[in-house]
Amino acid sequence: MTAGVYLHIPFCKSRCSYCDFATDVYRESGAVERYVDALCSEIRSSKFEVRRPADTVYFGGGTPSLLSPMQLERILAAVNESFDIEGDAEITLEMNPATVTAETLAAYRAADVNRASFGVQTFNDRDLKLLARGHDANDARTTFRMLREADFSNISFDLIIGLPGQKLDDWKRNLDEALTLDPEHLSLYILEVHEATPLAEQIRSGRRPVPDEEIAAEMYEHLLERIEGTEFEQYEISNFAKPGFASRHNTKYWRLEPVFGFGVSAHSFDGASRYWNLRDTNEYVAAIEHERSAVAGRDDLSYEKLAGERAFLGLRLTSGISLTEYAKATGIDLREKYAADLERLGDAGLIEFAGDKLRLTRRGMLFSNEVFSVFA
Numbered sequence: 001m002t003a004g005v006y007l008h009i010p011f012c013k014s015r016c017s018y019c020d021f022a023t024d025v026y027r028e029s030g031a032v033e034r035y036v037d038a039l040c041s042e043i044r045s046s047k048f049e050v051r052r053p054a055d056t057v058y059f060g061g062g063t064p065s066l067l068s069p070m071q072l073e074r075i076l077a078a079v080n081e082s083f084d085i086e087g088d089a090e091i092t093l094e095m096n097p098a099t100v101t102a103e104t105l106a107a108y109r110a111a112d113v114n115r116a117s118f119g120v121q122t123f124n125d126r127d128l129k130l131l132a133r134g135h136d137a138n139d140a141r142t143t144f145r146m147l148r149e150a151d152f153s154n155i156s157f158d159l160i161i162g163l164p165g166q167k168l169d170d171w172k173r174n175l176d177e178a179l180t181l182d183p184e185h186l187s188l189y190i191l192e193v194h195e196a197t198p199l200a201e202q203i204r205s206g207r208r209p210v211p212d213e214e215i216a217a218e219m220y221e222h223l224l225e226r227i228e229g230t231e232f233e234q235y236e237i238s239n240f241a242k243p244g245f246a247s248r249h250n251t252k253y254w255r256l257e258p259v260f261g262f263g264v265s266a267h268s269f270d271g272a273s274r275y276w277n278l279r280d281t282n283e284y285v286a287a288i289e290h291e292r293s294a295v296a297g298r299d300d301l302s303y304e305k306l307a308g309e310r311a312f313l314g315l316r317l318t319s320g321i322s323l324t325e326y327a328k329a330t331g332i333d334l335r336e337k338y339a340a341d342l343e344r345l346g347d348a349g350l351i352e353f354a355g356d357k358l359r360l361t362r363r364g365m366l367f368s369n370e371v372f373s374v375f376a
């Protein structure tokens with residue numbers, strides 16, 4: 001099966017108040033260069049006997065747009081040594097506002113990057129400050145214009161909802177501005193407050209209100225209503241695209257297709273096992289430099305676990321799961337095995353059958369964890 005390749009770039013200009021990803025504040029270019037050396041070595045050492053076909057490459061982070069074009073080209077050259085990258089591959093780079101210039105964008109395009117995953121989050125300057133994003137709304141507008149001028153014709157906006165104090169009207173204005181700018185793809189995130197972050201501390205100490213889950217649900221429902229009649233189609237719980245612009249890379253995760261991850265904290269799935277790298281950048285670089293494996297853990301998935309994952313990941317897609325294809329892949333008749341649970345979830349209005357398909361309802365998308373727990 002054609003694989004995807006994920007590359008983790010852990011550096012950011014500063015740390016956002018809600019972030020608990022494996023990131024490091026960008027200190028000096030020497031540290032980045034050393035990391036890129038380690039990343040290229042890890043990719044090269046993974047060589048399969050025959051270069052494995054791949055049709056997506058995804059630079060995630062962190063802030064991959066802090067890479068110089070030369071660093072990005074070096075990494076892609078290493079990827080090309082271990083993988084047979086198809087000519088029409090989707091090559092995505094996550095970018096944050098105010099981290100690129102017209103020159104770097106032109107060089108990324110020349111290096112075949114053809115999709116920008118753009119971390120807008122919100123066009124509200126008060127909320128950008130609360131999130132400590134290190135840019136303002138104008139930076140996002142300017143960078144978006146530069147992306148278009150550099151011939152990026154596949155741009156996705158990351159947007160966030162459920163912020164402390166955020167009102168439904170704030171979100172409506174945000175969404176209007178996002179749709180007016182007219183990207184090809186939208187990804188929506190509901191803020192999660194992680195324990196050890198500055199934002200969690202601000203909420204604990206009462207300096208910020210507790211995010212309101214009900215308002216977040218209203219925001220989500222508003223988005224579903226607002227995109228009706230536009231070119232956008234929802235294809236996954238949190239993802240919306242114009243025709244032909246669904247993320248090919250992310251769809252691999254939901255379809256349980258192999259994705260090989262490289263870099264600190266990167267996760268891989270080879271079709272049977274999941275494994276993941278060390279979470280600390282210094283430890284990762286030291287392991288690679290000393291020719292040790294950077295893998296920190298592995299889960300060899302049992303047959304039952306794989307079948308369960310195939311169900312709940314597939315249900316994230318609005319197209320749902322084909323019962324026939326599922327039975328072919330797993331030998332399991334979902335209707336029979338989960339008869340009682342499916343009846344209960346159907347009665348609660350969370351799932352529905354449409355011909356051969358089992359899928360979430362709109363309500364089911366809001367309470368998807370309740371559905372997924374049946375298969376987990």
Ligand code: SF4
Nearest residue numbers: 012015016019061062
């Ligand atoms: S830009 Fe993203 S990865 Fe970097 S600190 Fe902010 S939230 Fe975390």
